[in-house]
Amino acid sequence: MKRRSLTSPALAGLLASVLVACSGGVDGTGDKGKAIVIGTTARIAVTEDTPAPFDPAASYDLNSWNLMRNTFQTLLRPPRSGTEPVGDAAEKCGFADNRDDEYRCELRDGLTFSNGHELSAEDVAFSVRRLLRINSRSGPASLLSNVDTVEADGGRRVVFYLKKPDATFPYKLATPAAAIVDSETYPADRLVKSFKGTTSGPYVIDDFDTRKHRVLLSRNPDYQGGSEPKNNKVELRFFGSAESLQKAMDSGDVDMMNRGLSSRYIERLESDQDSRIRLVEQPGQGVQYLVFDTKDKTVGRQAVRQAFAQVVDRKQLVGDVYERTAEPLYSLVPGGLLGHKNSFFNEYGEPDVKAAKRTLRKADVKTPVKITLHYAQVGRGGSAANEFAVLKKQLNESGLFEATVKGEPPTSYSSASLQGKYQVYGFGWLPDFPDADNFIAPFLEKENVLNTAYSNKEIRDELIPRTRREPDRADASDSFARAQDIVAGDVPVLPLWQGKSFVAAHDDITGVEWALNSSSLLQLWELGRGVSS
Incomplete structure (x- = not known):
C-alpha cells in the first residue's frame, strides 16, 4: 500500500514477532566475523x-524499509x-x-x-x-x-x-x-x-540470493554517520512458514527471530526457564483496521458502517485469534501515544446488536445487509483467515448482515484496494514515525494512502494543519482527539486491534534492546555477539 502498510491481517504475525531479545551480558564484541542470522517469514x-x-x-513496505534503513x-x-x-x-x-x-x-x-x-x-x-x-x-x-x-x-x-x-x-x-x-x-x-x-x-548488500532465500550484508567501512556497527556481517534468512523458522531457531541455525512467533511458541518459551532462547515483549504501535469503500452503494451508507461498528466484538476477536499477541483498539491512534482517545468505545460501547438494529431501521436500511470482506491470503489458513472467519460469524449471527469473506492474492492486494475493488478490506499499519499525526493524516488528507473518497473538511482544513503548527506535540492532543471523534461517528475505517511485539533471540546476542526503532525497523548496527549463558 502506498505507505509502509502491511495490507493484511497477517500483520499479527508480523507484529507478534518484531525483533527483540535478551543479551548475553558482555559488550557484544565477541566473534564479530561471524554473521548474525536473523530469520523471518x-x-x-x-x-x-x-x-x-x-x-x-x-x-513503502516494512520488508524493503528494513533493508533500506x-x-x-x-x-x-x-x-x-x-x-x-x-x-x-x-x-x-x-x-x-x-x-x-x-x-x-x-x-x-x-x-x-x-x-x-x-x-x-x-x-x-x-x-x-x-x-x-x-x-x-x-x-x-x-x-x-x-x-x-x-x-x-x-x-x-x-x-x-x-x-x-x-x-x-x-x-x-x-x-x-x-x-x-x-x-x-x-x-x-x-x-x-x-x-x-x-x-x-552502515551496511552494503553483498549478495541477494533468491534461490537460497537470503540476503547477506557486510559492514560499510566508508560509512560516516551517527551509528557505530557492533558486528561485521548480518544475514537475513527467509522462511516459508512459521513452523520451519521456529525449528531453525530451536536448532541454533537462526540467532534471532523476526516474525513468525506463534502464540503456542511464545507460551513454550515463557514456560521453559532453562532455554537459551530468550523472549521479550515490547509495546507495539502496529494496528489493524477495516477500510470501507465509501463510494460503494451499500457500505457507502453511514448507517451501515455504524451498525457494523456496533456489532463487531473486538475482545472476542483478539481472544479467539491472537490470544496474547494483540489487544482491542478503539481508536485510529494506538494506546501509548500522545493524543490517543478511545473514541469508538465512547461512541458505541460494548457490542450491541439491538443498537445496531435501531441504527439500520432509522436509516431505512433493509436487512440482512449483504457485504463482502477481503483480506490478503498468505498460504492456507493462518491468522488472517481465522480473523475474517470470526468477523463473518459475528456479523452473520447478528441477523443484520449477510457477510462473505474472500482471500485475495497478496501480490496484488494493495493495488486492488487502491483501485476500489474491495467493498471492505483489512489494512495493517505500522507508523513511519511515533506521532499521532501518522495515524490520522495519511488516511484523511486529500492525497491519502487509502485513495479513499471519504473527506471531512474540518479534519483536512483545520485539525491537521493546526496539529502541525504545534512544536510541543502535547499541545496538539485536543485536535487529535477531535479528529478521532469525527472518524468514530463517520466510520470510514474501523480500528480492530493493536499488536504487541514478541521477539526471540539466543542469549549470546547483545544489543537487542536497541535493535528495533520506534517505527519497528531493524537497526542491525546495534547487534553484537557475546557469550552464551
Whole structure:
C-alpha cells in the first residue's frame, strides 16, 4: 500500500514477532566475523505492488524499509530512546528562525557512497526531487509531498521550503522515504529494479540470493554517520512458514527471530526457564483496521458502517485469534501515544446488536445487509483467515448482515484496494514515525494512502494543519482527539486491534534492546555477539 502498510491481517504475525531479545551480558564484541542470522517469514520480491523493492522512490513496505534503513543514509534517524530524531548524514538540522516552513540541514564532512562518489547536498536535494517527480503509486512520496522546493546551498547545506508549516517534518526526514541516492547513478525520472544499489549507510548488500532465500550484508567501512556497527556481517534468512523458522531457531541455525512467533511458541518459551532462547515483549504501535469503500452503494451508507461498528466484538476477536499477541483498539491512534482517545468505545460501547438494529431501521436500511470482506491470503489458513472467519460469524449471527469473506492474492492486494475493488478490506499499519499525526493524516488528507473518497473538511482544513503548527506535540492532543471523534461517528475505517511485539533471540546476542526503532525497523548496527549463558 502506498505507505509502509502491511495490507493484511497477517500483520499479527508480523507484529507478534518484531525483533527483540535478551543479551548475553558482555559488550557484544565477541566473534564479530561471524554473521548474525536473523530469520523471518517475510519476503522481498518484485510484484505488482512492489515493482522496485530496493528503490527508495518505489518502496513503502516494512520488508524493503528494513533493508533500506540499514543500507541507505538519511539526514536524520530515529534515536536509541525517545522520539526526537538525531543526526545521521546531517551534522545538525533545524527550522530557520522558529519558522516551521523552512528547514535547514548541514551535512557531515567526508560522506561518500559505496561506489566512491562524494555525497553532497545536491545528492540530498536530487533524492527528494526524484521521489516527488516519480511519485510512484507504491512509493512514499506522500510523506514528503509538503516540500515545495529543496535547494543545495553549497556542498554541505540543504534547505527545504515547505508549502505549509509542519512540526513533524524532521520525523519524516528520518524515514527511508528520504533515503539519499547518488545523483550520478540514479535516473531522475525512472525506477531502479536492482537489489544492489549505490548506498552510504552502515551496511552494503553483498549478495541477494533468491534461490537460497537470503540476503547477506557486510559492514560499510566508508560509512560516516551517527551509528557505530557492533558486528561485521548480518544475514537475513527467509522462511516459508512459521513452523520451519521456529525449528531453525530451536536448532541454533537462526540467532534471532523476526516474525513468525506463534502464540503456542511464545507460551513454550515463557514456560521453559532453562532455554537459551530468550523472549521479550515490547509495546507495539502496529494496528489493524477495516477500510470501507465509501463510494460503494451499500457500505457507502453511514448507517451501515455504524451498525457494523456496533456489532463487531473486538475482545472476542483478539481472544479467539491472537490470544496474547494483540489487544482491542478503539481508536485510529494506538494506546501509548500522545493524543490517543478511545473514541469508538465512547461512541458505541460494548457490542450491541439491538443498537445496531435501531441504527439500520432509522436509516431505512433493509436487512440482512449483504457485504463482502477481503483480506490478503498468505498460504492456507493462518491468522488472517481465522480473523475474517470470526468477523463473518459475528456479523452473520447478528441477523443484520449477510457477510462473505474472500482471500485475495497478496501480490496484488494493495493495488486492488487502491483501485476500489474491495467493498471492505483489512489494512495493517505500522507508523513511519511515533506521532499521532501518522495515524490520522495519511488516511484523511486529500492525497491519502487509502485513495479513499471519504473527506471531512474540518479534519483536512483545520485539525491537521493546526496539529502541525504545534512544536510541543502535547499541545496538539485536543485536535487529535477531535479528529478521532469525527472518524468514530463517520466510520470510514474501523480500528480492530493493536499488536504487541514478541521477539526471540539466543542469549549470546547483545544489543537487542536497541535493535528495533520506534517505527519497528531493524537497526542491525546495534547487534553484537557475546557469550552464551
